[in-house]
Amino acid sequence: MSSGKRGCISVLSASAYRKFVRGGNRPVWEEDPNPAGLAVKALVLVAIVAAVLFPLYTIVLTSLSSQADVTRAGGLVTVPGTLSLAAYEQILSGGIVTRATLVSIGVTAVGTVLSTVVSILAAYGMSRPGSLWHRPILFVFLVTMFFGAGMIPTYLLVSNLGLIDSYWSLILPTAVSAFNVLILRSFFMGIDREILDAARVDGANDWLVLGRIVLPMSKAAIAVVALFYGVGYWNAFFNAMLYINDNAKWPLQLVLRSYVLQGVTLPGSGTGQVDVDDGAVTGLPVKMAVLVLAVIPVLLVYPFVQRHFTKGVILGAIKG
Amino acid sequence: MAFRTRLRRDGALLLMTLPAVVLLAVFAYVPMLGNVIAWQDYSPYTGFLNSPFVGWWNFERVFTNPLFLDAVVNTLIISAFQIVLFFPVPIALALLLHSVLSPAVRTTIQSIVYLPHFFSWVIVVTIFQQIFGGAGYVAGRLREAGSAGFDLMTDPDTFYLLITAQVVWKDAGWGIIIFLAALSTVNPNLYEAAVVDGANRWRRMWHVTLPALRPVIVLLLILRLGDSLTVGFEQLILQRNAVGVGVSEVLDTFVYHQGVINGDWAFAAAAGLVKGIVSLVLVLAANRVAHVFGEAGVYQRAER
Numbered sequence: 001m002s003s004g005k006r007g008c009i010s011v012l013s014a015s016a017y018r019k020f021v022r023g024g025n026r027p028v029w030e031e032d033p034n035p036a037g038l039a040v041k042a043l044v045l046v047a048i049v050a051a052v053l054f055p056l057y058t059i060v061l062t063s064l065s066s067q068a069d070v071t072r073a074g075g076l077v078t079v080p081g082t083l084s085l086a087a088y089e090q091i092l093s094g095g096i097v098t099r100a101t102l103v104s105i106g107v108t109a110v111g112t113v114l115s116t117v118v119s120i121l122a123a124y125g126m127s128r129p130g131s132l133w134h135r136p137i138l139f140v141f142l143v144t145m146f147f148g149a150g151m152i153p154t155y156l157l158v159s160n161l162g163l164i165d166s167y168w169s170l171i172l173p174t175a176v177s178a179f180n181v182l183i184l185r186s187f188f189m190g191i192d193r194e195i196l197d198a199a200r201v202d203g204a205n206d207w208l209v210l211g212r213i214v215l216p217m218s219k220a221a222i223a224v225v226a227l228f229y230g231v232g233y234w235n236a237f238f239n240a241m242l243y244i245n246d247n248a249k250w251p252l253q254l255v256l257r258s259y260v261l262q263g264v265t266l267p268g269s270g271t272g273q274v275d276v277d278d279g280a281v282t283g284l285p286v287k288m289a290v291l292v293l294a295v296i297p298v299l300l301v302y303p304f305v306q307r308h309f310t311k312g313v314i315l316g317a318i319k320g
Numbered sequence: 321m322a323f324r325t326r327l328r329r330d331g332a333l334l335l336m337t338l339p340a341v342v343l344l345a346v347f348a349y350v351p352m353l354g355n356v357i358a359w360q361d362y363s364p365y366t367g368f369l370n371s372p373f374v375g376w377w378n379f380e381r382v383f384t385n386p387l388f389l390d391a392v393v394n395t396l397i398i399s400a401f402q403i404v405l406f407f408p409v410p411i412a413l414a415l416l417l418h419s420v421l422s423p424a425v426r427t428t429i430q431s432i433v434y435l436p437h438f439f440s441w442v443i444v445v446t447i448f449q450q451i452f453g454g455a456g457y458v459a460g461r462l463r464e465a466g467s468a469g470f471d472l473m474t475d476p477d478t479f480y481l482l483i484t485a486q487v488v489w490k491d492a493g494w495g496i497i498i499f500l501a502a503l504s505t506v507n508p509n510l511y512e513a514a515v516v517d518g519a520n521r522w523r524r525m526w527h528v529t530l531p532a533l534r535p536v537i538v539l540l541l542i543l544r545l546g547d548s549l550t551v552g553f554e555q556l557i558l559q560r561n562a563v564g565v566g567v568s569e570v571l572d573t574f575v576y577h578q579g580v581i582n583g584d585w586a587f588a589a590a591a592g593l594v595k596g597i598v599s600l601v602l603v604l605a606a607n608r609v610a611h612v613f614g615e616a617g618v619y620q621r622a623e624r
Binding site: 025026027029030031041044045048049051052053055058059073074075076078118119121122124125126128131132133134137140141144146147148149150151152153154155156157159160172173174175176178181205206207210227231234235236237238241242253254256257260261262288291294295298299302303306309 | 323326327329330332333334335336337339340341343344345346347348349350351352353354355357364367368413416419420421422423429431432433434435436438439440441442443445446447449450451455456457459460463464489493497508511512515516520521553554557558561572575576579580585588589592593595596597599600603
């Protein structure tokens with residue numbers, strides 16, 4: 001260890017000081033940190049975290065505030081005033097936002113299950129080295145990562161299949177992501193072959209090996225891929241903009257775009273700009289409540305899955 | 321091994337890939353063939369089976385269309401902005417986070433900065449509108465201070481900086497994940513040896529840390545260059561009306577408006593096909609360049 005450069009401090013307090021600044025995790029060979037450098041670093045990190053969290057904070061707060069608070073703040077509320085759930089009660093009491101939320105939940109649930117199951121099967125089907133045709137099949141997936149057919153032919157196909165205004169148009173065209181299949185495949189390939197071979201010698205067929213051995217060992221990777229698919233379905237708005245003309249079938253993101261971003265008043269939505277005398281919440285709090293509604297599912301699922309990111313995604317992305 | 325034996329052994333595996341292959345065949349490969357309308361005088365009423373072929377007519381129209389050329393220019397400008405102003409941010413952020421020694425602090429910050437990646441573009445653009453728009457938070461504070469007329473969302477002059485800032489807010493945090501993974505593979509003995517040789521912090525970063533990141537940086541740069549013609553379609557279509565077509569029209573939005581909105585399907589398909597093929601060539605070329613420089617590039621990642 002290098003000796004302290006602070007000669008004017010007594011030996012005892014110097015060692016206490018060094019223990020304090022060095023913390024418990026600093027390798028012995030590393031220099032003492034420079035206090036000014038530490039301060040700058042802390043400041044930058046706080047600024048970065050604030051840049052992410054402040055918008056979320058003020059939006060959630062505004063959605064819980066009264067129109068009077070909004071008027072006083074001249075827009076987004078940053079200091080809590082009188083809080084209420086009135087905006088949420090209003091958008092969730094029937095009308096287009098409620099319906100759109102249900103559409104989004106349904107499409108996301110069905111789509112995520114379908115995509116995840118199909119991807120797991122495909123990934124396992126291509127995971128055994130030397131199996132019949134696994135290279136040409138893999139190639140079928142890889143091509144789609146480098147060359148997309150384009151929006152126009154895809155639109156015409158969906159249209160010709162009669163899927164316009166069908167919820168399936170929000171699921172099937174994006175149901176398989178080659179990237180997600182490859183993440184799963186590389187995770188499956190990382191499982192010790194001897195375990196799988198032993199099971200096969202014991203008479204287990206591939207369905208059993210997948211269900212009894214591979215799946216239980218791959219929960220982290222599957223959770224991450226399911227999150228990717230789920231977030232993809234939940235967040236998608238452009239497919240709906242293309243394929244869903246009937247606004248009673250719109251998912252939440254499209255309602256958010258029309259009503260909040262473009263300020264269009266939606267018919268029969270209970271979310272118009274018309275002020276109601278009994279103090280009903282309108283305007284910005286309601287808009288922000290729709291925004292929060294669109295974020296909440298992500299915030300709910302995210303904490304449970306994000307701890308798997310390093311395990312699942314990284315292995316897939318780097319080795320895959 | 322005989323084919324029948326292999327088929328019997330691997331039949332279940334083939335069956336498992338079938339649903340995904342069928343979905344890709346229908347929704348990825350059939351549309352690839354559907355690009356045939358780019359050579360037709362296509363009308364939805366006659367369909368691609370009966371529409372007459374017109375040779376390269378649609379492509380001639382694409383390449384002589386000033387709006388198409390504007391869209392190409394805008395797309396390349398936005399790509400350039402993002403490669404210069406976005407690409408280095410996750411690297412810097414990863415190095416910064418990597419230097420945070422407390423695991424608890426580091427993982428907490430990671431969880432927070434990853435989060436915006438999972439928000440939709442509608443949400444991100446709405447958040448920016450509420451903060452930087454004409455009726456937004458910043459404009460409100462400026463009005464209190466006596467300065468009116470602030471609205472970043474409709475200002476064409478700063479639009480490219482605005483959308484780059486949006487990309488940074490949404491994806492820079494998520495972007496560090498791959499760099500952190502690469503950093504975690506560095507052997508700590510290398511740092512210790514560097515210290516013994518008298519290297520200070522910055523020299524250690526230059527001689528140990530950055531070389532460890534180099535393959536990942538090259539890989540991502542290739543992917544980004546190959547994707548030069550694809551710039552945030554959802555992000556831009558949301559802001560097209562607010563800021564105007566002049567700065568915000570990119571190739572994908574051009575294809576959308578010419579095809580789906582104006583109904584000039586064959587023309588739009590031709591423009592989309594040009595974009596798809598040039599993108600493919602760009603990825604292949606960038607990968608070739610990476611090989612020349614002795615890097616692994618993209619293919620090994622795929623064909624292992």
